[in-house]
Amino acid sequence: MSPTTSAPAIGVVSKKTGVRWIPVIGLEVHCQLKTETKLFCSCRYEFGASPNTLTCPVCTAQPGALPVLNREALALAVRVAGALGADVAARTKFDRKNYFYCDLPKGYQISQYDQPFCTGGGVTLASGKRVRLVRIHLEEDAGKAIHDRGDMTLVDLNRAGVPLIESVTHADMQTSDEAYEYLTALKEILQYVGASDCDMEKGSLRCDVNVSVHPEGEGWRTKVELKNLNSFKNVKDAIEHEIERQIEAYESGDKSKFPVQETRLYDATTQTTRTMRSKEDAHDYRYFPEPDLVPFHLDPAFVEKQRSMLPELPAARRARYQSQFGLSAYDAGVLTSSRALADFFETTVKLSGNPKESANWIANGVLANLSDPAITAKSVDELPFRAHDLAELIELVANQTIHNNVGRTVLRGMFESGKSPRQIVKEQGLEQVSDEGQLESWCREALVGKDKVIADVKAGKTKAVAALMGPVMKASKGSANPQKVQEILLRIIQTEL
């Protein structure tokens, strides 16, 4: 941002015409709820299970089968509403959304049309901008049609009836970065609340984007829906591509090329979008009330109970880590990126009594090891040691039993063997050596033939002694107490040589 402007300019200035185009972006996110059973029957759901094994007469739409609402799904949905600051409706109902597709045996999806269980709410971005939610509704997932088997289409109904919440934002975003940040924040909240694992690779979080552009000062134009976005990065790339495509289309002046209301599929390999179908309007689905599920009132006590079960949310934790522990905004952000990581950090702080070092060892040491392909553990849930062990490591460094650099070796050993830091230090003889006699003999060895350094130090450039630290640390396999080594080196040079 240039220091002379008070607010960052929004939009994209066309190189061709100089027109400033303002993008308008809204997101619809479908998220599978982590319930034991499906939304209207008692089937379990497990990603990757053998096709059509997790089904029953209800989710395969056998004649006469009746849906029964899963109370746990409703509870999780209400908890999400609370976490997003949304209003839970006093009365809600389900509707049939009618369309035909081979993965939808009923010929309709049970969803919510005009009386969703929740309206309003939103997510606040780091800039302070609020991305508002229009609504969140509950619905069932469809099955899965698999088209890539030659001339066959296979249908797996395991996913049919899995509970989803669909959250719809207002078109409040203007850049792909805002969309990315919104999605990241939403995902964090859904995971903190325990509503979903939000694993895009397993399809438990799916995102559709609506994008339009208009010249600054003019009204909104036709929006285009983008689908098939299976990572947040794809969402970002697809939005950028689509903004560019729409501006080019308008600036061509050829009305036949202007964006039309349609759904486009994003192809991540070519980074382009192509028409999938013209977008349906709500009336195309002929929504009508689901006759097998009566409208119902949400008991305020039930809603209140769900709210009371909310954990401290990521934004609140970030703020607290900065005020209570004096961490930087960056470190607070890293440590709260998942609830498991934040919990691990807090336990380590409690056990070590050292928030800064706990943050440092986790944000740098633990996370660096987790992202190393040579390490088996991939997330904090898979760590082969506990917060207790990390607190012990922090203590060993703090009381100078081991040097900080040796601490890193010990941490690596903890990842590799799951052994306690004390045990690793003992087995590998890593304890810091402060014994004067031993240190002195390493120092004398290191001084042999180092006349230039010796001369420099004698001339008053005591910093030159740093060149001897490496050899001493090497000779001691990192176990020498560096402060003492420096003192001894200076003493020998200044008094004996």
Ligand SMILES: [Zn+2]
């Ligand atoms: Zn079922």
